[in-house]
Amino acid sequence: MSAVDELKAEHALIRTMMGVFSRMCDLMESGEAVDTEHLDQMLDFIVVFVDKCHHRKEEEVFFPRVVALGLREPAVIDAFVYQHDLFKEYISELRADVREKGKGGDWPRHRFIEVARDYISQLTEHSEAEENELFAIAGPSISADENDNLADEFERLEREEVGAGEHEMYRELASRLTGMFPPRGARDVKET
Ligand SMILES: [Fe+2]
Numbered sequence: 001m002s003a004v005d006e007l008k009a010e011h012a013l014i015r016t017m018m019g020v021f022s023r024m025c026d027l028m029e030s031g032e033a034v035d036t037e038h039l040d041q042m043l044d045f046i047v048v049f050v051d052k053c054h055h056r057k058e059e060e061v062f063f064p065r066v067v068a069l070g071l072r073e074p075a076v077i078d079a080f081v082y083q084h085d086l087f088k089e090y091i092s093e094l095r096a097d098v099r100e101k102g103k104g105g106d107w108p109r110h111r112f113i114e115v116a117r118d119y120i121s122q123l124t125e126h127s128e129a130e131e132n133e134l135f136a137i138a139g140p141s142i143s144a145d146e147n148d149n150l151a152d153e154f155e156r157l158e159r160e161e162v163g164a165g166e167h168e169m170y171r172e173l174a175s176r177l178t179g180m181f182p183p184r185g186a187r188d189v190k191e192t
């Protein structure tokens with residue numbers, strides 16, 4: 001799989017999980033309970049797979065290559081990195097609320113749902129913009145050798161950030177949570 005295709009496949013998994021997260025929000029909004037354990041699993045996916053793994057691959061490997069090849073101006077890339085930083089702020093708010101929920105008392109459910117929905121829509125738009133503005137140009141412009149180098153770098157980061165085999169664990173988690181909280185128009189995650 002080419003490096004760009006690998007990022008695209010990760011986007012597909014991330015969007016599936018955002019569909020699951022959205023479904024969790026719908027249930028909580030209509031007064032149904034969602035286990036803290038499942039919200040923790042969702043946040044773990046967001047922290048490790050999305051933030052530590054996917055965003056680092058983009059920031060440390062893919063984006064610099066796009067700039068080095070002259071495919072995009074640095075300002076365009078800076079805007080995407082800035083959004084990654086904003087996502088970290090959403091994550092700390094979401095984590096703090098789930099920690100409160102875990103204590104068993106009152107927790108700011110409505111605020112959590114509002115922040116989660118905002119995060120879901122911003123991250124979805126962000127990934128679509130990357131595909132349209134970066135992947136579409138980089139895909140055909142990166143040579144086979146270059147692709148191999150990028151893929152090696154991705155593999156190294158993955159080993160460092162999530163550990164060998166963990167990627168597959170997140171894929172299985174997505175499959176399990178999709179079964180429990182089917183997103184509207186969900187596709188089988190195995191397709192990705
Ligand atoms: Fe990104």
Ligand SMILES: [Fe+2]
Pocket residue numbers: 007011054058127130
């Ligand atoms: Fe991305």
